[in-house]
Amino acid sequence: MTDPTISTAIASAIQSNKSEIALINTHIHSNPELAYLEFTAHSTLVHSLRRLGGFTVTSPAYGLPTSFEAEYGSGGRLIIFNAEYDALPEIGHACGHNLIASASLAAFLGVAAALKQSGQPGRVRLLGTPAEEGGGGKLKLIEAGAYKGCDACLMVHPGPQSKLPSGITAVSYVRMLANVKYRVYFTGREAHASIAPWHGVNALDAVCLSYNAVSMLRQQIRPEERIHGIFREAGTRPNVTPADCCVEYYVRSTTRRGAEELGKRVLKCFEGAALATGCEWRKEDLPAYFDVRPSKALCKAWMEAVQPAGSVAWEDPTDFFQGSTDMGNVCYECPGFHGVFGIETEDGAANHTKGFTKGAGTQDAFERALECGRAMAEVGWRVLADEEFAAEVKREWEVDMKVAEGN
Numbered sequence: 001m002t003d004p005t006i007s008t009a010i011a012s013a014i015q016s017n018k019s020e021i022a023l024i025n026t027h028i029h030s031n032p033e034l035a036y037l038e039f040t041a042h043s044t045l046v047h048s049l050r051r052l053g054g055f056t057v058t059s060p061a062y063g064l065p066t067s068f069e070a071e072y073g074s075g076g077r078l079i080i081f082n083a084e085y086d087a088l089p090e091i092g093h094a095c096g097h098n099l100i101a102s103a104s105l106a107a108f109l110g111v112a113a114a115l116k117q118s119g120q121p122g123r124v125r126l127l128g129t130p131a132e133e134g135g136g137g138k139l140k141l142i143e144a145g146a147y148k149g150c151d152a153c154l155m156v157h158p159g160p161q162s163k164l165p166s167g168i169t170a171v172s173y174v175r176m177l178a179n180v181k182y183r184v185y186f187t188g189r190e191a192h193a194s195i196a197p198w199h200g201v202n203a204l205d206a207v208c209l210s211y212n213a214v215s216m217l218r219q220q221i222r223p224e225e226r227i228h229g230i231f232r233e234a235g236t237r238p239n240v241t242p243a244d245c246c247v248e249y250y251v252r253s254t255t256r257r258g259a260e261e262l263g264k265r266v267l268k269c270f271e272g273a274a275l276a277t278g279c280e281w282r283k284e285d286l287p288a289y290f291d292v293r294p295s296k297a298l299c300k301a302w303m304e305a306v307q308p309a310g311s312v313a314w315e316d317p318t319d320f321f322q323g324s325t326d327m328g329n330v331c332y333e334c335p336g337f338h339g340v341f342g343i344e345t346e347d348g349a350a351n352h353t354k355g356f357t358k359g360a361g362t363q364d365a366f367e368r369a370l371e372c373g374r375a376m377a378e379v380g381w382r383v384l385a386d387e388e389f390a391a392e393v394k395r396e397w398e399v400d401m402k403v404a405e406g407n
Contacts, residue, residue, distance in 0.1 A: 002305075002378050002381055002382060005117070006114045006117070006118065006381060006385075007378065009110075009113045009114050009116075009117045010110035010111070010113060010114050010374060010377045010378060010381065011110070011374060012113070013109045013110050013112070013113030013114075014106045014109060014110050014370065014373065014374050014377070017052070017106075017109050018370065020048060020052070021102050021105055021106055021109075021370065022102075022366060024044055024045060024048055024101070024102065024105065025098050025099065025101070025102040025366050025369075026098075026361070027040070027041075027044050028040075028041045028044065028085050028093070028097075028098040028101060029092075029093050029098040029360060029361045030361075032087030032088075032092035032093050033085075033086060033087055034086060034087060034088075034089060034133075035086045035130060035131035035132075035133055035134060035135030035137065036064070036065070036066060036086075036130055036131045036135055036137070037066070038066045038085050038086050038087075038130050038131075039065075039066060041066075041085035041086075041098075041101070042059070042060075042065075042066040042067075042068060042085070042128060042130070045068065045083065045085070045101065045105070045128060046059045046068050046128075048105075049068075049070045049126070052109075054072065054112070054116075055070045055071065055072050055112070056070070056071045056072070057069070057070045058070075058071075059128075061127075061128065061146070062140070062141050062144035062145070062146050063140070063144055064130060064137065064140060064141070064144075066128070066130040066131075067127070067128045067129065067130055067137070067141065067146075068127075068128035069125060069126070069127055069128070069146070070108065070125065070126040071123060071124070071125045071126075072108075072111075072112040072115060072116075072123070072124050073112070073115045073121070073122050073123040073124055074121065074123065075121035075122070075123070076120065076121030076122035076123065076384060077122055077123070077151040077383060077384050077390060078122075078123045078124075078125065078149055078150050078151055079111065079122075079123070079124055079125070079150070079151060079152050079153070079154065079380040079383050079384060080124075080125045080126075080127050080146075080147065080150050080152075080153040080154070080334075081104035081105075081107045081108050081124070081125070081126050081127070081153075081154055081155060081376065081380070082100070082104055082127055082129045082138070082153060082154075082155040082327065082330070083100065083101040083104040083105060083126055083127065083128050083129060083155075084097040084100040084101060084129050084130075084132045084155070085097050085098065085100070085101045085128070085130070086130055086131055086132055086133050086135070086137075087133070088133055088352060091352070091353065091354050091357055092357045093357055093360050093361070094351060094352050094353055094354065094356045094357040094360070095133065095157075095158075095351050095352060095356070095360075096157070096158035096343065096351070096356065096359075096360035096365070097132070098360060098361075099158050099343070099360055099365055099366065099368075099369040100155060100156065100157055100158070100369075102366060102369045102370065102373065103155070103156050103369040103370065103372045103373035103376065104126060104154075104155055104156075104373065104376070105126060105373070106369075106370050106373030106374060106376075106377070107154065107373040107374070107376040107377040107380060108124055108125075108126035108377075109377075110373070110374060110377030110378075110380075110381075111124040111377045111380045111381055111384070112124055114377070114381050114385075115384070118385070120384070120385055122384035122385065123384075124380065124384070127141070127146060129141060129326075132325060132326055132327075134181075134286075134287075135287065136286075136287025136288075136289070136326050137326065138326035138327065138329055138330055139287050139326055139329055142329060142330065142333055147330060147333045147334055150333070150334040151334065151335070151383055151384075151390060151393070151394065152295070152298060152334060152335045152336070152337070152379075152380065152383045152393055153327075153330050153333075153334055153335070153336050153337070154298065154302075154336070154337040154376045154379065154380060155327060155337070155338055155376075156170075156338070156339045156340065156341055156369070156372040156373070156376065157321070157325075157338060157339070157340050157341075158340070158341055158342070158343045158351075158360060158365065158368075158369070159171075159320055159321050159340045159341070159342055159343070159350070159351060160342060160343070160345055160348055160349065160350045160351070160356065160359075161342030161343055161344050161345070162342075162345065162348030162349075162350075163317060163319075163320050163342070163348075163350070164313070164317070164320065164342045165313075165316075165317075167310070167311065168311060168312070168313045168342075169306075169311045169312070169341060169342050169368065170306060170311065170312045170313070170339060170340060170341035170342060170372065171312065171313045171314070171315060171316070171317075171320050171321070171339065171340050171341075172294075172299040172300070172302050172303040172312050172313070172314055172315070172339050173294055173296065173299040173314050173315040174292065174294060174315070174320070174321050174338055174339060174340050175254070175291065175292055175293070175294065175315070175318075176291060176292035176321060176322070176323055176324055176325055176327075176328060176338070177224070177226065177252040177253060177254060177259070177291060177322060177323065177324045178252065178253055178254070178255055178256040178258065178259035178260075178288070178289060178290050178291040178324065178328060179250050179251065179252045179259060179288065179289040179324035180250075180251045180259045180260055180262075180263040180285075180288045181248070181249065181250050181251070181285070181286035181287065181288060182248070182249050182251070182263070182266070182267070182283050182284065182285060182286065183232070183246060183247070183248045183283065183284040183286055184210075184246065184247050184248075184249070184270050184281060184282070184283045184284075185244070185245070185246050185281065185282050185283075185284070186203040186206040186207060186210075186244075186245045186246070186247075186270075186273075186274060186277075186279045186280070186281050187203060187243065187244055187279055187280040187281070187282075188200065188201030188202055188203035188205075188206070188241070188242065188243045188244075188245075188277070188278070188279045188280075189201040189241070189243055190240055190241050190242070190243035191240075191241040192239060192240070192241075193238065193239045193240060193241050194239055197241060200241030200243075201241070201243070201277065201278045201279055202241050202242060202277060202279075203235075203242045203243055203244055203245035203277075203279050204234055204235050204242040204245050205273075205277045205279075206245065206270075206273040206274050206276075206277040206279040206281065207231060207234060207245045207247055207273075209272075209273035209276055209277060210247065210269045210270045210272075210273035210274075211229070211231075211247075213269035213272060213273060214227055214229065214249070214266060214269050217265060217266065217269060221262060222253070224253070224254055224322075225252060225253045225254075225258070225262055226250070226251075226252040226322075227249065227250070227251050227252070227262070227266060228249070228250055229247050229248055229249035229250065230247065230248055231245070231246075231247055232246040232247060232248050233245050233246040247270075248286075249266060250324075251263045251266050252324055253291075254291060255291050255404070256288075256290045256291055256328075256332075256404070257406065259288070259291075267283065270283070287326070289324040289325055289326050289328050289329060290328035290329045290331065290332055291328050291331075291404075292325060292327055292328040292331055292336070292338050293328070293331045293332070293336070293400055293404060294331070294336060294337055294338055294339075295335040295336060295337060295393055295396060295397055296396060297335075297389065297392045297393045297396055298335060298336075298337040298379055298383075298393060299314075299337060299339065301378070301379045301382055301389070302337060302339055302375050302376065302378075302379045305374075305375035305376075305378040305379055306371065306372065306375040307371060307375075312339075320340060321340045323351070325338070332401065332404065334397070335393045335394065335396070335397040337376070337379070339372065341368050341369070341372050342368070343356075343359050343360065343362070343364070343365040343368060344359055344362070344364060344365070345358070345359035346358065346359070
């Protein structure tokens with residue numbers, strides 16, 4: 001458990017900056033921005049951190065214009081809190097990333113205060129992570145070395161309270177699906193669809209044939225696996241045989257290896273459709289998200305830290321949050337935590353809906369995010385200050401990585 005004086009320092013730092021965090025939260029929610037275009041959110045956070053003072057702030061960071069890094073402390077171990085802030089097209093902050101940024105900012109300020117009061121070695125970093133919604137921002141940050149030397153990386157994510165049982169407001173140990181993504185192009189030959197259709201090679205036929213093949217494949221996949229796609233280009237006019245068409249698919253499974261294997265089966269659907277219709281085809285690999293493999297030690301510690309006691313479930317319901325995130329890739333770089341907390345939404349609206357956007361902007365949702373951030377700060381402090389706990393987190397992660405890689 002955390003020393004009471006440290007717990008007080010953490011809580012006081014968050015409380016004294018609550019109005020500042022609230023302004024940031026509201027501003028991000030009111031100004032939704034798409035992946036890699038989060039300039040308002042980025043500048044709002046950076047300006048606030050510089051105004052608060054005492055932190056080393058780097059902006060932009062790691063070669064990404066809308067990423068930043070704020071750090072406090074020296075020596076010792078390093079913990080990172082991820083701040084997401086990108087939104088979705090047309091429906092805004094329908095995944096509540098404004099709340100993620102707020103919780104991580106609160107956690108960062110709390111741990112920085114604990115380090116300042118204690119005088120102990122250790123470093124805490126707030127990392128601005130753009131483009132989670134399909135853009136794979138954390139993959140680029142990983143490649144640039146943002147997580148090098150990290151002893152633990154933590155963040156929380158909102159979900160619909162309607163899916164949680166009475167008295168439970170969050171789930172700590174949340175496994176999320178790996179997701180491999182493809183953009184597939186079919187190339188045929190245009191022709192006048194009425195005058196000389198026999199001269200055409202119809203790329204839209206390949207699209208439709210592959211769609212039906214994938215639909216049939218779904219009968220032979222595991223219950224927890226998912227395949228879904230859209231038509232990005234499907235012709236321009238009814239009287240022109242479509243020569244160039246494009247589809248985009250997500251293929252999900254419980255592990256990275258599982259998603260890759262299922263992806264091979266999906267690609268055969270595209271190959272077969274191209275062969276049957278006489279089209280050429282090629283694929284473009286989009287950023288793949290690995291499965292989230294949370295540290296059980298971090299999850300247990302967070303579960304114990306959240307108030308009121310007993311309000312956090314371990315992993316039930318297991319279908320609470322069956323999506324994918326680039327935080328999964330971070331879990332392959334260092335021990336990770338990705339807890340999910342519930343927010344109230346009209347008619348139980350879930351993520352990626354307009355109803356969830358509205359719920360993510362409420363005062364109640366902000367208060368819940370703040371408490372999650374306080375609990376993350378408690379856990380982060382333990383990684384920095386508790387040798388035995390830090391060793392347990394590291395040892396557990398090393399064993400899990402051997403399992404993940406099949407060794």
